[in-house]
Amino acid sequence: MKLTIDNCELELDEPVTIYHAAKQAGVDIPVMCYKEGHDYFTSCMICEVKDKATGRVHPACSAPVVDGMEIDTRCEEIRERRKATLELLLSEHIGDCEAPCQRLCAIHSEVPRMIREIKDEKMDDAIATIRRDMALPAILERFCNAPCEKGCRRTIHDEGVSIRHLTRYAAEWDLKREAPYIPPAKESTGKTVAIVGSGVTGLASAYYLSLVGHSPTVFEQSDHLGGRLLTEHDEEQLPAWVLEGELKVLRGMGVEFKTGVVLGRDISLAQLGEQFGAVCLALGQSEPASLETLGLETTDKGIKLNSKTGQALIEGVFAAGSVVKPQPAMLKLVQGAKGVAECISQFLNGESITGIVEMYNHMMGRLQEGEIDIFVSGASPIPRVDPDGLELNGFSQAEAEEETTRCMHCDCRAKDHCSLRIYSDEYGAKQAEFKGETRAKHEHINQNAGAVYEPGKCIKCGLCVRVTKDEGEEFGFTFVGRGFDVKAGISLNQTLDRGLEKVAGKVIEACPTGALEENEKYQPVAPKDV
Structure with missing residues (x-):
């Protein structure tokens, strides 16, 4: 028998389902209620396809092929039918894909997974989970305003989990090792980026750009790296070994640093544009007049740019951080760096600049009466671990492991493969x-x-x-x-x-x-x- 599937001609010797015929043609049809080795059930209807020869719609997992079929798996009608099917299933779905703490984290850190890994003493896994989304964790978690803790579902019962100090514990544990964890980067793209400024925004931008395979070089006008980190925080608030540890990670990722280079004096913006694929300005709060001398258009707050992409009015020049708008919260600086790094990466790869697009995320919403008790029943009833000198010293191993037992693990364990x-x-x-x-x-x-x-x-x-x-x-x-x-x-x-x-x-x-x-x-x- 002969048929076509998405205009691909097939000739079959024996009858099979449309789904299996499509597999032979290299066409993927979504299924949720069918699994190889077991009978079909035809309940979810996500596998529907259309036979253009008859105008009929069939469930691909169970409907047999018929000679002369012209199967279309991707037309707009089928896409809309699948969307409606999914929305009906979602209307009855109860649960969160991501826990409230992860959704409220500005950089989308996978908090529950990290907590489970610390609890199970899988510290190598914990730091890998942290650094997958978070730049400079040992620095950030000393100053983060922790919206994740305010949104922790456990606050309905008593106090939220001490997420900030658990993350800081894991990050500092890592930096105290002779060879801290160096996150694996994607294959090198061969694309280069000049980052001007080595404060939080500049360092974080370099981190995120390195992760996706680009090669950033950070230019700093001072002889020392760190920007305002060096002037706004004393040794007690930010010990030198913490900053040096994060710089060691960045160097291990291939980030290059050039100090004593003043933009506009030692090198111009135009020269950077000629030498690099893109430029990221992370200059910190700057006077409009000084920015204008660089050839930039400004507002009363900072550089004038596209607020969605972070791109200035000069092709290939981007900006983030306080040079755009004064940002007192360090978390906002890292968030801005992550966003602009994604936009720069899309620019370098010749893609549409959309910024970060998050995956579908189902939310349970406000809990009903008695539901918090179900969540708490799976966690330790102990109060929040809050030892003396916590801000100065952080958690000990015993304190961190004890605090992890309070997590209710509101996330769905299947969220990555659901x-x-x-x-x-x-x-x-x-x-x-x-x-x-x-x-x-x-x-x-x-x-x-x-x-x-x-x-x-x-x-x-x-x-x-x-x-x-x-x-x-x-x-x-x-x-x-x-x-x-x-x-x-x-x-x-x-x-x-x-x-x-x-x-x-x-x-x-x-x-x-x-x-x-x-x-x-x-x-x-x-x-x-x-």
């Missing part, structure tokens, strides 16, 4: 498109099984039912209830540990969302002697 999130981002689905008046209550079922179960994240795909049945679980999952109230649960009202005696790992791997995830506290019960 199909519902990935497809919602791809198709531009909106959480509130079909929002009801009230949402169902959050549930978190932990019964000393190999998995924990959050029914509110279940999309009723049936994969857990098929996997436990096919793998021979005595009880396993089944569908409980009728109509709109149906949900997946353990057969015969058994507990989760009875339903997942053999294949918890396979069920977790099959689940397309975070409804079933690994139970980090699972302690297998030793078999009784006969």
Whole structure:
């Protein structure tokens, strides 16, 4: 039989589903309720495609190919149908992709993962998690205003987790080593960037540009690196070893530094533009008249530029930090550096300059009565660890590990591989498109099984039912209830540990969302002697 899929001609010797035919053609069709090795269920309908020959829409995971089909997997009608399907699923979804602390962090640091890694004494992993998003953590976390802590969900119960000091603890632990962690950068692009100014904005910009494979050179007019860090903070507030440690990391990433170079005296803006692919001005707060002598247009606050891209009115010249607008908060300086670095990178790569675009993020919203107790039940009840001299000395190892036990881990463990999130981002689905008046209550079922179960994240795909049945679980999952109230649960009202005696790992791997995830506290019960 012959057919086309996205204008690719196929000739098949035996009948297969549209989904498998598309795979042979190298065409990806999204699926959430189908998994190789198990029967199809045709419940999520995300795999719909259109046969242009008949005008009919088919579920690709179960519909067989027919001779003469002209399958279109990408037309606007199909995209809109998939988007609507996703929005209906999102309307019933209960949970956060990212924890409130991560969403409120201006640089989007993955706080819960870091806390778990410190708790488990995986310090190499913890510092890698921190530096994936945060430049200069050992400096920043001495002065950060910590909006993450104000938004920590635990504040509903008592006090937020001491995120700033946990991050500082890990960052300083790293810098005290002979060879601190050097974050891996993407493959070199061969593109160069001149950064003028070695304060927080300049150093952070260099960090983020290095991460994505560019080669920054930082120019500093003084003989010493650090800008206002050297003049506004004394040795007690910012010990020299901390600044030197962060500079060591930057040098290890390939950042070059040139001191004693004054812009406008030793080198002009035009010369920098000729020698480098882009220029980032991180001069700190400057008088408009001095900026105008460099050939820049100004406002009463600083350099005149595109507020969305950070680009000045000169092609290839960008600016960030207090030279644009006075910024007293160090976190805002690092945030601005991260944003302008992304824009510079897009410029250098010849892409549209959009800045940072965050992935789809589902939010549970305001907690209902009793829900905070569910979150707190998985954490230590101890009050916030607040030893004397904390601001000066930071946490000890014992204090840090004790504070980590207070984290409620509000994030979804599946957020990096959740199909519902990935497809919602791809198709531009909106959480509130079909929002009801009230949402169902959050549930978190932990019964000393190999998995924990959050029914509110279940999309009723049936994969857990098929996997436990096919793998021979005595009880396993089944569908409980009728109509709109149906949900997946353990057969015969058994507990989760009875339903997942053999294949918890396979069920977790099959689940397309975070409804079933690994139970980090699972302690297998030793078999009784006969």
